[in-house]
Amino acid sequence: MSRKIAFITGSSSGIGAATAKLLASQQYNLILAARRLDALKQLSNELNTQFGISTLVVKLDVRNRKEVEETILGLPVEWQKINVLVNNAGLASGLSSIDEGDIDDWDAMIDTNIKGLLYVTRNVIPLMKNNESGHIINIGSIAAKEVYANGNIYCATKHAVDALNVAMRLELSKFPIKVTAIHPGAVETEFSVVRFHGDKERADKVYEGFENLVADDIADAIWYAISRPAHVNINELTIMPTAQPMASVIHRKN
Numbered sequence: 001m002s003r004k005i006a007f008i009t010g011s012s013s014g015i016g017a018a019t020a021k022l023l024a025s026q027q028y029n030l031i032l033a034a035r036r037l038d039a040l041k042q043l044s045n046e047l048n049t050q051f052g053i054s055t056l057v058v059k060l061d062v063r064n065r066k067e068v069e070e071t072i073l074g075l076p077v078e079w080q081k082i083n084v085l086v087n088n089a090g091l092a093s094g095l096s097s098i099d100e101g102d103i104d105d106w107d108a109m110i111d112t113n114i115k116g117l118l119y120v121t122r123n124v125i126p127l128m129k130n131n132e133s134g135h136i137i138n139i140g141s142i143a144a145k146e147v148y149a150n151g152n153i154y155c156a157t158k159h160a161v162d163a164l165n166v167a168m169r170l171e172l173s174k175f176p177i178k179v180t181a182i183h184p185g186a187v188e189t190e191f192s193v194v195r196f197h198g199d200k201e202r203a204d205k206v207y208e209g210f211e212n213l214v215a216d217d218i219a220d221a222i223w224y225a226i227s228r229p230a231h232v233n234i235n236e237l238t239i240m241p242t243a244q245p246m247a248s249v250i251h252r253k254n
């Protein structure tokens with residue numbers, strides 16, 4: 001029997017890369033997409049060697065509608081039977097009140113987290129419909145469920161992902177295509193370095209004094225959702241560090 005295929009956006013680091021590793025260990029072939037080609041190639045080599053799977057590395061900016069369309073419509077025929085789409089590419093950019101916000105930051109978040117997710121999904125759904133099966137995993141956030149101080153636009157984009165997750169499930173369950181949202185709290189990845197525009201010192205402070213989640217915790221939850229029997233759909237999972245009961249509350253030791 002041929003291997004299943006997963007398409008993971010934003011697989012050059014963090015949650016996407018951890019999910020790629022876990023799915024490779026489960027013998028999935030992988031379409032690895034992100035903007036940083038070198039990081040993708042390195043991951044691809046590692047996974048091919050360690051797990052003997054096949055990978056297709058795709059340099060893709062999900063904000064670029066034409067690039068997304070051409071990439072997905074141009075997939076080699078043996079890569080078109082996508083069983084799992086992980087809509088993971090995303091970012092927070094900045095942390096300011098709306099009146100002080102940088103509009104370029106807003107555009108980056110809206111264009112990536114909402115429009116990019118939609119461009120990819122719009123082009124993958126027809127392939128899944130052709131196969132009469134599939135599973136879309138949308139990476140939301142606790143910011144999809146709560147709003148925290150200065151998180152405004154990021155929270156709004158993730159609330160949109162939450163709404164789109166429900167919309168997709170309503171529209172797709174009859175085909176039958178499964179749809180799941182995974183909503184993590186604080187996970188230590190490149191996320192905060194990106195949010196603070198490369199300020200590593202400020203980013204490190206986000207994770208000081210408590211045990212944050214790691215990317216493998218989220219990959220594990222994604223695998224749980226994917227590996228349920230055909231008749232079971234996990235609608236959503238919210239996963240928090242034990243020390244973070246709500247988005248804006250973190251119990252720190254010092």
Ligand code: NDP
Nearest residue numbers: 010012013014015035036061062089090141187189190191
């Ligand atoms: P990382 O910054 O480590 O990873 C983000 C990934 O998204 C990278 O692979 C990056 O690749 C990719 N990406 C960003 N912009 C684009 C783009 N325009 N086109 C294609 N790929 C892009 O952060 P995380 O792993 O933490 O983030 C993954 C997802 O998880 C995001 O949607 C984030 O919002 C969400 N999340 C993260 C949480 C956390 O605390 N870390 C908590 C809740 C949700 P490249 O730069 O190479 O393009």
Ligand code: 8X3
Nearest residue numbers: 141142143185186247
């Ligand atoms: C990332 C987690 O709490 O910074 O989505 O919004 S948080």
